Amino acid sequence: MANKLITPSVIAKEALMHLENNLVFANRVHREYKKEFVKVGDTVSIRRPVKFYAADGATLVKQDVEEGNTAIKIDQRKHVGWEFSSQDLTLTIEKYSERYIQPACITLAQVVDQAVASLYKKVWNSVGTPGTTPANFAALGSAAQRLDEMAVPAKPRAAVVNPAAGWTLAGGQTALYMADVAKSAYREGTIGDIAGFDTFRSQNVRNHVVGTKAGSPLVNGANQSVTYQSIASTGNKQSLVTDAWTASSAVLKAGDVFTIAGVYAVNPVPGEGTTGKQVMPYLQQFVALADATADGSGNATLSISPAIITSGAQQTVSNAPADNAAITVLGTASTAYPQNLCFSRNAFALVTVPLIMPDSAAFKAQESHNGLSIRVVKDFDITNDKEIIRLDVMFGVEAIYPDLAVRLWG
Incomplete structure (x- = not known):
């Protein structure tokens, strides 16, 4: 009679429970966008909040509505599969869970958590x-x-x-x-x-390995700033032209943090008037969004975030960098931290979505709860008298508001 307890719905419920219980990062991020996706590769745009400043006096001052967005793509598919003999079907659900489902879901939870941590x-x-x-x-x-x-x-x-x-x-x-x-x-x-x-x-x-930082990098050209309208549809990022790196070398890794001499952070909440936000007493930090390699002349164009916006409600810095402003990269070259x-x-979002259920599989189930979804499918290998089972998750992760997070280096 114990055999009848091992139904696909029970396995899926057990798997979902173990998956959620073993998540750390993923249990503390936003998980409310799952209904907007259908299949792998789908992308949804998430609106970023509008910011305004307080105008002075009785005369109406109209402000541009600057609404940006961030995209999340469902691009990760992970599974754990195994097989067992027919005799194992006589195990109770507790033992079955302990021997198979729990370790499989621990593995899946690890890869989901690592994906979130990599943000x-x-x-x-x-x-x-x-x-x-x-x-x-x-x-x-x-x-x-x-x-x-x-x-x-x-x-x-x-x-x-x-x-x-x-x-x-x-x-x-x-x-x-x-x-x-x-x-x-x-x-x-x-x-x-x-x-x-x-x-x-x-x-x-995650450990981050700092790039080689080869050379004495400088900003190449003054007034490299953008307007919020120009980058609103592509995320809070821009290109920064630099030089004085060591020629023909890989100089930065995606995730490297750096500052630019004379470019300070600002209070993100707009205050009164249009004269600019309150300047903070420390340099604005930027992150390289992609690996960068200098050309034969030591020039490199960096993809960076946040974008350098010098005015308006979405202002990010005190001022645009000067030509030849020094760039300082955090950490020791080629060292992991x-x-x-x-x-x-x-700050971060995890989206898991239900997978399509195979028509030919008789033993199948899918469970979704609290922003998580997992599918179980089982088939029989008649030649070797083996049951083959797999657990699948499909998901995407994104830093939807990276300005709501801080890296604490170790």
Whole structure:
């Protein structure tokens, strides 16, 4: 009679439960766009918020409505498959779950989480010291401060750090006077709330290898700024012409963070009038969105984010860079650093969508819940008396609002 418990719907429900329970990054990001997709390759555009400034006086000042968008593409398909003998069908659902479904879903959860964690490459704001493991409240506090300065909502915020940082931070919690918090940190390694972040550790935190940074790079040409209207339909990015790299060399990796001399960050929330936003006391950070290679003359055109916008409600910097302004890349050349992430839920999106069910398969089921979807299909190999089963997920990830996240270097 135990055999009858192993139905496709039960397997799919068990698989979905284990998948969700083993997600870390993916359980703390936006997952509400799934209904807008149909098949692999579909893309949806997500509207970015409009910003206005406060005009002075009684006379009406009309402002342009500048609404941009970000696209999410469903381009990742992952599965786990295995086979078992007919005798294994007599196992109870609990044992079946333990031996097959749980390890398969742990593997799927790992790849989904890694895909979300890899979105660090689109985040430009960063804190911490490359090569130094975050070890205390001040480390996460610096990330919280940067999010505050960038007008990111205080809740919900999450921080996901690698095991080295996680266990160090957990040990630091034991020094707290609050007995229950200290006991949990010491016995279980649970990190809890630090600096307003719901804090977790995960082995899926990505390492970033800095480019060679070969040369003494400079901005090549003054006034390299754009208007928001010109980049609204392609995301918050632009091309930056540079020179003085070492000729004919790969100089930057996608995800490298750099600053430009004399170009400062601004308060993202517009204030009164059109004279510009409040300038922050630190240089604006930019991220390279693609690998860059210098040509034979040491010139390289970089794809960067955020775009250099010097005025209006969507202003991102204090001013455009001057010709020959020095570029400084964070980190040591060709060195790997953990990219812990601190973020608001809406910084990143995960979209999983139901797969088409095969007509020829008799044993099949699909379960969707809480923004996640998984499919199970089983077939029989009559030659070898084997049952073959597979679990599939189809998804896409995107940094929809990378300005709501901060990289905490380790």
